[in-house]
Amino acid sequence: MMRSAVLEDFRNNRNKRWDLQDIAGHVFEFSCDQHGSRFIQHKLTTANELSRSIVYRELIPANILRLARDVFGNYVLQKLCELGTPEERATVARALQGHIVSLSLDMYGCRVLQRMIDYLNAEEQARWVDELNGHILQSVKDSNGNHVIQKFLESPLSDKSIFILTFKNHVYEMATHPHGCRVLQRCFEHVKPELTRVLLNEMHLRTLNLMQDQYGNYVIQFILEKGSVYDRSRVIETLIGNMLPMSKHKFASNVCEKAIINASLEQRKLLIEEISLQRSDGMNPMVTMIKDQYANYVLQRALEIGEGIALDGLLNALRPQLMNMRKLPASSPFSKHIVAVERILRERNVDINAPRERIVDIHAQEPRTRPSSDSSDSGSTPIAEAKPPGVQATA
Numbered sequence: 001m002m003r004s005a006v007l008e009d010f011r012n013n014r015n016k017r018w019d020l021q022d023i024a025g026h027v028f029e030f031s032c033d034q035h036g037s038r039f040i041q042h043k044l045t046t047a048n049e050l051s052r053s054i055v056y057r058e059l060i061p062a063n064i065l066r067l068a069r070d071v072f073g074n075y076v077l078q079k080l081c082e083l084g085t086p087e088e089r090a091t092v093a094r095a096l097q098g099h100i101v102s103l104s105l106d107m108y109g110c111r112v113l114q115r116m117i118d119y120l121n122a123e124e125q126a127r128w129v130d131e132l133n134g135h136i137l138q139s140v141k142d143s144n145g146n147h148v149i150q151k152f153l154e155s156p157l158s159d160k161s162i163f164i165l166t167f168k169n170h171v172y173e174m175a176t177h178p179h180g181c182r183v184l185q186r187c188f189e190h191v192k193p194e195l196t197r198v199l200l201n202e203m204h205l206r207t208l209n210l211m212q213d214q215y216g217n218y219v220i221q222f223i224l225e226k227g228s229v230y231d232r233s234r235v236i237e238t239l240i241g242n243m244l245p246m247s248k249h250k251f252a253s254n255v256c257e258k259a260i261i262n263a264s265l266e267q268r269k270l271l272i273e274e275i276s277l278q279r280s281d282g283m284n285p286m287v288t289m290i291k292d293q294y295a296n297y298v299l300q301r302a303l304e305i306g307e308g309i310a311l312d313g314l315l316n317a318l319r320p321q322l323m324n325m326r327k328l329p330a331s332s333p334f335s336k337h338i339v340a341v342e343r344i345l346r347e348r349n350v351d352i353n354a355p356r357e358r359i360v361d362i363h364a365q366e367p368r369t370r371p372s373s374d375s376s377d378s379g380s381t382p383i384a385e386a387k388p389p390g391v392q393a394t395a
Helices: 005-012 027-031 034-044 049-059 064-068 073-083 086-096 100-104 109-117 122-132 136-140 145-154 161-167 171-175 180-190 193-204 207-211 216-226 229-239 243-247 252-262 265-274 285-291 295-305 308-325 335-347
Strands: none
Touching (some): 005 027, 027 034, 027 064, 027 073, 034 049, 034 073, 049 073, 064 073, 073 109, 100 109, 100 145, 109 122, 122 145, 136 161, 161 180, 171 180, 171 207, 171 216, 193 207, 193 229, 207 216, 216 252, 243 252, 252 265, 265 295, 265 308, 285 295, 285 308, 285 335, 295 308, 295 335, 308 335
8 A cells, every 4th residue: 555645754754753733634544554553642642632633533433443443543543532532432432333243353443342341331331232232152252352242241331131141051162162261250250149140050060071171170260269158169069079080180180279279178178188088999099199290289289278187187198108209210200299299398397207296387388380270379268158149048
C-alpha cells in the first residue's frame, strides 16, 4: 500500500516537531502504521480537546471496524476508549454493536472489546452479551474469544445468568479444553455461588477424570485453593482411597499436592496415611512414593506439611526405604529424590535415624523445582463454613 507524502515525511523526518493537527486528513493511515500509531497514542495522552476531536472525527464511526482489526490501529482505538468522554464511548459501543461475535474471534478486535467492556454500563453490556448468545461456547473455545467471555464474567455489571445457562451440561467439555478451563475458573471466581452451584455439582460427577486431564486438573486445583470448604471437602473425599494411583499420575499428582496443602487436619491425616501405611495385601506404598517420577513430589509435600501422628507414620514408613536407597550409586535415577527428601528433613530438623518425636511446628519451605499448574502454596487449614447456596442439608 502506497504511503501518503505526509506519512513518508513523518517517517523520514522524525526530528521535526509533529502535532496531531499536522496529520489531519491522514489519521487513519497513521493509525495503521507502526510508527504513526505510536505517535497518535503518545499525543492523545496530552492532547487538548480540539486535537483529540481531530482524531476522533476521522476514525469514529467510519473506520472503526477496520481500525479494531488492524495490528496497529487497534491500539489507537483502545486509547480513544480510555481517554474519550462518556458520549464518545457510547458512540464507539454503538458502532461496534452488530459485530461483537466476529470481533471477539479476531486477534486484535478481541482486545478492543476487552478494553471497552471496562467502560460499558449495564445496559450496553447486556446488548453485547445478547449478541454473543448462541455463540458463547464457540467463543469460549476460541483462542481470542475466551478472553472476551472472561472479561464479561469478571465485570460486576454484566448479567451472568446467560453464561451459566450456556455452560450447564458442558462443564466437563469446558474443563478439559485449554481455553474453556480458564473460563470455568473465572466463572467460579466471579459469579455468585447460588448461580455456579449447578456447575459445581456437575463438575463433582467427574472429579477423578478431571484430576487426570491435562487441563481439567487446573479446575480441580482451583477448587482446592479458592473454592468453598464444602466443594474442597467433596474433592478431597473423592481423592481419599485413590491417593496412590493419583500421586503416580502426571497431572493428578499436582492435585494431590494441593489437597494435602488445603485439607483440614483430619483430611490431611487420612491422605498422608494412605501413602505411608502398609496395605492389607502387603503392598508398601512408600516404595512407589519415593521412586516414582511424580509421586515423589507428593511425598515431599507431605513431609513439608505433615504433623503429629500422620508425620510419625510417614517417617516410620520412609526410614527403611531411605536407608536402602542411600546405598544406590550417585548415578541412580532416584538420587535426586533422596537429596530432595533429605533436604526437607534437615529443614524440619528431623533426624530420620533417631527415635521419632512428634513434630508440631511447621517451618516455611522453599519452593521445589517441579512442573506445576500454579506456584502459590498455602498451608493454612480451612475453617468450618456453612454449606453454600443450593446445597441441601443431606449433601
